Amino acid sequence: MTTAKSFYPPQRTLMGPGPSDVNPRILQALARPTIGHLDPAFIGMMNEMKHLLQYAFQTDNPLTFPVSAPGSAGMETCFANLLEPGDTAIVCQNGVFGGRMKENVERCGATSVMVENEWGRPVSLDKLADALEAHPEARLVAFVHAETSTGARSDAESIAKLARKHDCLTIMDTVTSLGGIPVKIDEWGIDAVYSGSQKCLSCTPGLAPVSFSEKAAEVIRNRKSKVQSWFLDLNLVMGYWGEGSKRAYHHTAPINALYGLHEALLMLREEGLEAAWARHRLHHHALKAGIEAMGMNFLVEETYRLPQLNSVTIPAGVDDAAVRSHLLNDYQLEIGAGLGAMAGRVWRIGLMGHSANKKNVLLCLGALDNVLCSMGVEINQGAAVAAANVIYHNEEN
């Protein structure tokens, strides 16, 4: 250990499935002085954070706060609190993250009914309706709004409507959707939702915003059994994050990380949700024009394709890992590999949060163009950046 010294990470451009580029304003916020987590100034910041999160989620739910752990812990918080042993939950799977939901259901001692959908496509409403008919004992429907493993968006509003018709609560994963495409918790009637700090919110990883409807909070308060996880038990956490003067110690909040999330949410509110969604759309269109000009294709159909997560089919015969390592070493650019069943088949180009900008799009297209040409792949050399610029030019005029 005598050779260990301070760690200075390389400066990268992050265009994978998360983390995304963190705005310097957020990094500066992280470096502000640490204060006590029961300091009145900190509590004031926590209350403000709740309102900023309510805006991001478009909800009035009082039970809205960031779990002190990454997106996966947000997922676990929802399942662990809403399910009890013996319950049945319907899990819609159309990619990697639905599989993790199944794991969560089963580890709560509940039974999962899987609604399997083709990867790269949205959740089928017909299949969900059939599962709800066949399983009147189900209490809950869980689904991923924006599947990061494929880049497909599911119809959250219709899924929630179907679930409600069958008296089921809903759990929605918005880790990749929040801040990138419309997420409207109250309008859609979602009961439990979780997200992550490092995708379209462009904060550092490690925090999971969650929100629960009054109906969900009631279910949690009236549980027959204790939540199996002490740390994630919302009956205990509510005493810490709940509004009001007496805030009981539960765990030490990740104080500086919360400064960062507060700044990220403030920036989202300053920009405005509609403007943020429009920005993600614009840069997706520019990237798409460039990718298609090179002669490459997208995995997911345009109608339900996520602008913030672009799965591009790897051309036949191209060495996936070699391309990504060229991009990283020669251009300091990170793009994502395929996950699960998509490994080796697609690249996942993220345009999340602060990463959704013109400079990144043009860098990515130019770098891909150069790397693929240098490897002898037949693409239309030089066409990508020009095609993206046409989109930007039209936008500016």
Ligand SMILES: *Cc1c(COP(=O)(O)O)cnc(C)c1O
């Ligand atoms: C990234 C991601 C998660 C997990 O978040 P972590 O912060 O990595 O734990 C869960 N669901 C989806 C859809 C994601 O994209």
